[in-house]
Amino acid sequence: MGAILPVMASAAVDDHGATVATSVPVVWHALGYPFEAGSMIAALCACLAVRFYVVQTDRAQHRWTLDVPVHLLSMMFTAGLVITRRPEPLEALLTGTGIGALGAGIITVALSWVKRNTPSFDDKPTS
Numbered sequence: 001m002g003a004i005l006p007v008m009a010s011a012a013v014d015d016h017g018a019t020v021a022t023s024v025p026v027v028w029h030a031l032g033y034p035f036e037a038g039s040m041i042a043a044l045c046a047c048l049a050v051r052f053y054v055v056q057t058d059r060a061q062h063r064w065t066l067d068v069p070v071h072l073l074s075m076m077f078t079a080g081l082v083i084t085r086r087p088e089p090l091e092a093l094l095t096g097t098g099i100g101a102l103g104a105g106i107i108t109v110a111l112s113w114v115k116r117n118t119p120s121f122d123d124k125p126t127s
Helices: 004-014 037-057 064-085 089-102 105-117
Strands: 027-030 033-036
Touching (some): 027 037, 033 037, 033 064, 037 089, 064 089
């Protein structure tokens, strides 16, 4: 041990040009939009896990023919939020979990958003 300390001290003194490596997130692009790969993977995995959990907990109400479009919609909304907001991985996990839990409720939220932001939008068909 006594022989190692002078070598370590010598290396520390001689290395004046050392730089500290900082981690830079990997950035991917989809349709021209940049996003952090780690955040996207975390959010999509969380969303998918929650959707499978919801389907498995109440099989009587869920059928794959109805749940697949809800899964896809949830995944697309999750990806859209990650691309738009560029969250840190923890926030991305929470976003994916929340969107996955909303499921078909996304349609209700989107419809109310369209009604609020489109003054001429009307539910009733005109005949």
